[in-house]
Amino acid sequence: MAVLPIRSVPDSVLKQKAKKVPAIDGSIKKLIRDMLETMHAEPGRVGLAAPQVGVPLRIIVIGMPEEEDLVLINPQIVRRRGERIIDEGCLSVPGYFGQIKRAESITVKGRDRDGKEARLKAEGLLAQALEHEIDHLNGTLYIDHPEVRETLRKIQPEEIGL
Numbered sequence: 001m002a003v004l005p006i007r008s009v010p011d012s013v014l015k016q017k018a019k020k021v022p023a024i025d026g027s028i029k030k031l032i033r034d035m036l037e038t039m040h041a042e043p044g045r046v047g048l049a050a051p052q053v054g055v056p057l058r059i060i061v062i063g064m065p066e067e068e069d070l071v072l073i074n075p076q077i078v079r080r081r082g083e084r085i086i087d088e089g090c091l092s093v094p095g096y097f098g099q100i101k102r103a104e105s106i107t108v109k110g111r112d113r114d115g116k117e118a119r120l121k122a123e124g125l126l127a128q129a130l131e132h133e134i135d136h137l138n139g140t141l142y143i144d145h146p147e148v149r150e151t152l153r154k155i156q157p158e159e160i161g162l
C-alpha cells in the first residue's frame with residue numbers, strides 16, 4: 001500500500017472526464033487500497049476520487065467518521081432530492097472554501113470493490129461527499145459551480161477534507 005500524492009489545480013487530470021472501469025482486476029484493487037490509505041493519511045479527509053491521485057478512472061472512496069469505508073466503482077447518481085447551500089472544500093483546491101448548492105438527499109448506484117451491484121440512498125455529509133466525488137469523475141471541481149465563485153474564501157489547508 002502507498003500514500004499517493006494528491007493532484008491539485010491546475011493539473012489537467014482534474015478536468016478530464018474519467019473512464020469507466022471495465023473490470024476489477026488486481027491493479028484496480030491495488031489502486032483502491034492506495035486510495036483508501038491516501039484518504040486516511042490525514043485526519044478529516046472524507047472522500048477521494050481516482051483523478052485526484054492522477055488516475056482518470058471512475059472510482060471513488062468515502063470515509064465518514066465512525067463509518068465503514070465506502071468504495072464505489074462506476075458510480076452514478078440516479079436521483080437527487082431537495083436543495084441546500086453548504087460549505088465545501090477540496091483537497092485538490094488547497095486553502096479555499098466556498099458555499100455550494102447541493103441536494104438534500106441522493107440515490108447512487110455503482111459497484112462495490114468486489115464488483116457487486118451497490119445502490120444507496122444518502123443524506124447530509126455523505127450525500128455531499130458522494131456528489132463532490134462523482135463531480136470529480138466528470139472533471140468538475142466544486143469551484144466550477146457558478147454560485148461558489150461569489151463565496152470563495154481562504155481557509156487553513158484541509159479544514160474541509162473533500
Ligand code: NI
Binds near residue numbers: 089091092132136162
Ligand atoms: Ni475534491
